[in-house]
Amino acid sequence: MKLTKELKDFEGNYKIIGAGAMASSLIPFLIDVQKVESNKISILSKENLFPEIFEKYKITVEIKEITPENCEEVLLNFAKKDDILYELTTEVDSYTVCKVCGLNNILYSNMGFEKWKGNFTDPNKTLIQRSVAIEHMKMRGLQDEFKKLGVTTSSLQENGQNPGGVQMEIKFAHLEASKKLGLTFEEPRTQEEWQKLSKDLNVQVCLISERDTQIADIIKRMGVMVNTWSIFGFYEEGTQPAECQLGTHEKVLEGWKNTVEGTRWYVGDKSGFQTRILGYTPKTGVNVSLMIQHGESLQSGKYFSSEDHSFTCYYSYCPNPLARLSVLELQDKQKHDPPKKIELLRENIIEGDDELGVLLMGIYEGKQWAYWFGKLTSIDEARSVCDHNSATTIQIVACGAYGLKWLINNPNQGMKWVDDIDYIDYMNFVRPYMGTMFSGMVDFNPLDFRDELFPEKYNLEVPNALENFLR
Numbered sequence: 001m002k003l004t005k006e007l008k009d010f011e012g013n014y015k016i017i018g019a020g021a022m023a024s025s026l027i028p029f030l031i032d033v034q035k036v037e038s039n040k041i042s043i044l045s046k047e048n049l050f051p052e053i054f055e056k057y058k059i060t061v062e063i064k065e066i067t068p069e070n071c072e073e074v075l076l077n078f079a080k081k082d083d084i085l086y087e088l089t090t091e092v093d094s095y096t097v098c099k100v101c102g103l104n105n106i107l108y109s110n111m112g113f114e115k116w117k118g119n120f121t122d123p124n125k126t127l128i129q130r131s132v133a134i135e136h137m138k139m140r141g142l143q144d145e146f147k148k149l150g151v152t153t154s155s156l157q158e159n160g161q162n163p164g165g166v167q168m169e170i171k172f173a174h175l176e177a178s179k180k181l182g183l184t185f186e187e188p189r190t191q192e193e194w195q196k197l198s199k200d201l202n203v204q205v206c207l208i209s210e211r212d213t214q215i216a217d218i219i220k221r222m223g224v225m226v227n228t229w230s231i232f233g234f235y236e237e238g239t240q241p242a243e244c245q246l247g248t249h250e251k252v253l254e255g256w257k258n259t260v261e262g263t264r265w266y267v268g269d270k271s272g273f274q275t276r277i278l279g280y281t282p283k284t285g286v287n288v289s290l291m292i293q294h295g296e297s298l299q300s301g302k303y304f305s306s307e308d309h310s311f312t313c314y315y316s317y318c319p320n321p322l323a324r325l326s327v328l329e330l331q332d333k334q335k336h337d338p339p340k341k342i343e344l345l346r347e348n349i350i351e352g353d354d355e356l357g358v359l360l361m362g363i364y365e366g367k368q369w370a371y372w373f374g375k376l377t378s379i380d381e382a383r384s385v386c387d388h389n390s391a392t393t394i395q396i397v398a399c400g401a402y403g404l405k406w407l408i409n410n411p412n413q414g415m416k417w418v419d420d421i422d423y424i425d426y427m428n429f430v431r432p433y434m435g436t437m438f439s440g441m442v443d444f445n446p447l448d449f450r451d452e453l454f455p456e457k458y459n460l461e462v463p464n465a466l467e468n469f470l471r
Contacts, residue, residue, distance in 0.1 A: 002425050003409040007034040007401060010408045012107075015079040017097070018089030019045035019061050021230040021344050022111065022160075022400075024053045025393035026088070028386045029401060031057055033433070044078045045089065053388055066092045068116055072100050081105040084407055086400070090232045091117040095138050102142075102151045102415070107407045111160035111400060112233075112295055113139065120240050127241045131267045132293045133259035143415040152412040156403045159418050161356065162315065163296035165399035165430055166208055168423040169358045169373050170300050174198060176439055177371035181364050191303060191419075199309040204249050204464040205361040206304070206313040208296055209279040211287055212320040214352030214379055214391055216345045225326040225339035227319065228346070228354070228390040234319070235339055238327065242268035242275035243293040244314035245301030250466055264310050265298050272317075273327050276471035278446055279316030281355035282438045283376055286449050288471050289316035290327070296418075303419040311362075312466055320345065320352065346390050353378045354391035359444070361464050368463060373439040381435030391435070398433040402426055 007030060014036065016023050023043060030036040038058040046065035048054065054061050066074050075097065079085045085101055087094060087110040094113045101108035113135035120130055128134065139157060158164060171188075174197055178185050183201060188194040214228050227234045246252065246264045255269040268275055272292040279289035294315035301313035319327065322345065330339075357374010375395060382394040389397065406421055431437070446468040450456050459465040 003405055005405070005408050007405055007408065008036050010036075010040070010084070012083045013080075014041045014404070015083050015085045016041065016043045017045065017066070017085065017087045017092060019043050019048045019050065019054065020089065020232065021049070021393065022088040022233075022396065024050035025389045026397040026400060027053065027057050027059055028388045029394075029397045032386045034401060044074070068093070068096070071096050075100050076104060079106045082411070083107065084109070084404055086110070086404065087114070090114055090230075090236050095135070095142060098139065098155055098415075099142055102146055102153050102155060105153045107153060107411060108155040109159050109400075109403045109407060110157065111396070112158055112163060120236055127267050127269065128257060128259050131241055131243055131259045132295060133243060133263075133265045133267065133298055136295065136298055137260055139415075146415055152414050154407050154411050154413045155415045156407060156421075157415065157417050158295040158299065159400060159403035161395040161399045162208055162210070163294055163299060164403065164418050165395070165426065166356070166358060166374075167296055167300050167418045168426045170206060170304075171423045172427065172439070173358045173360045173371055173373035174201065174203070176373060177201060177360055177369070180371065180441055181369060183364070195304055195306040195309070198304045198311065199306060202362040202364055203304075203311045203360050204247050204363065205359070206300065206311045207280065207359040207361070208294065208313070208315040209281055209289070209359050210316070210354065210356040211279065211281040211284050211289070211318040212323070212352070212354045212392060213284065214320045214345060214349045214354065216322065216348040217350050218322070218343065218348055220322045220325045222329065224341040224343050225330070226343045226345055227323040227326070228344070228349070228392040229396065231339060231342040231344060234323070235330075237292050237294070238273040238290065239271050240293050242270060242272045242291040244291065244297050244466070245305075245310065245312060246466065247312035248308065248310050249462055249464065250312055253467055263302060264305065265301070273331060277314065277316050278449060278469045278471065279318055280359050280372070280442070280444050281357070282372055282442060283353065283355055286444065287318045289318040291315070292317045299417055300419060312464070346388060346393070349379045349390055351379060352391065354395065356395060357438070359442070361444070363464070368445055370442050370444045371440070372442045375434045375437050377435040385433050394433060398430045402429045405429065
């Protein structure tokens with residue numbers, strides 16, 4: 001269903017928590033591309049990391065730290081009934097913020113689930129307690145509570161590029177792979193119909209794969225963590241345990257634990273930064289990536305799972321070269337202290353792409369197949385959309401903006417997840433901002449990329465088993 005109200009038509013105000021990389025990339029997109037008036041936007045943050053950008057766009061930034069003790073009071077002084085509050089920060093608990101918004105008729109969205117400061121890296125908590133799966137179940141519990149209370153104010157959970165827009169690509173990949181393989185089907189309209197299509201295709205792996213090749217004209221200095229998007233967000237995700245959904249074709253590997261009873265969600269015994277996994281993108285091919293916990297690997301995994309079929313789903317991230325050096329430096333220290341010095345790669349990027357999409361893999365009529373659907377966005381393409389964006393952030397903010405548009409047009413739908421909303425309208429909105437896209441069958445089999453000089457464990461009987469992707 002096409003959404004009729006545009007972002008500039010919103011009668012309320014846009015209230016953003018966080019004045020970091022994502023907010024400073026979103027603001028130019030909202031104002032320059034979507035023509036939102038700057039006086040409709042304000043920001044609340046514990047610090048202002050990019051004052052020159054916010055001053056350029058005449059955005060008010062209020063400096064105040066949100067804590068468990070003052071959260072409700074601060075939020076209700078900042079956002080009012082029928083405003084939209086978009087959470088773009090770390091170390092502010094998403095469950096708490098969503099609950100305050102829902103009970104006070106404030107529309108709400110986030111790009112991923114956050115906890116209060118220190119909770120993700122608390123050594124006294126178990127791997128399962130530190131997992132994002134637990135945050136999913138807490139939010140689902142809040143969804144049930146809202147239903148009992150009759151709360152209808154809309155919230156959209158985990159909506160940026162990934163999680164978020166990539167979940168639309170999973171659906172498109174299913175459709176296009178079905179056509180290529182000659183499967184007769186009707187376009188799914190319900191979750192049960194998507195589950196049936198996935199089972200009929202025998203999808204065994206849904207790999208959300210990203211490779212960032214953007215480079216900048218700087219030297220990576222010791223003690224400085226760099227990246228092309230939120231550096232604190234990257235650090236936080238990478239220091240959490242690796243997570244994935246295991247497909248029904250899999251056996252559980254040693255060291256992996258089920259996080260939530262009744263699901264096939266699993267957490268590994270190492271951090272995402274320490275878990276090496278094969279990834280694949282069309283321009284650069286196979287790469288050794290990091291298995292970073294991400295909500296889409298759980299949420300979409302669950303969405304497509306039926307009683308007798310589910311696919312393995314995980315996010316493989318191959319950061320840009322300077323960010324990879326930052327990860328190695330963090331591992332040298334073997335500590336989990338947040339970076340004290342950061343440098344965002346954005347205006348200083350000189351070339352490169354951010355390839356991000358979905359690789360579906362399975363065995364259909366006895367033959368191994370792999371289908372890729374996604375973006376090959378270049379830095380030049382990103383800059384042609386608006387200022388102050390990288391090839392990475394333009395994908396994120398375009399998807400985030402669609403979520404805001406969805407809230408404007410659907411203010412009384414209660415809590416929703418990205419998989420619940422119209423994937424066609426979503427893609428029609430974001431596609432003009434994504435630059436080059438690619439979809440098609442690709443030649444990829446994890447068994448073709450084993451080390452010939454050193455013995456490795458692998459599973460010849462099940463080519464698409466997770467153990468054949470882990471390095």
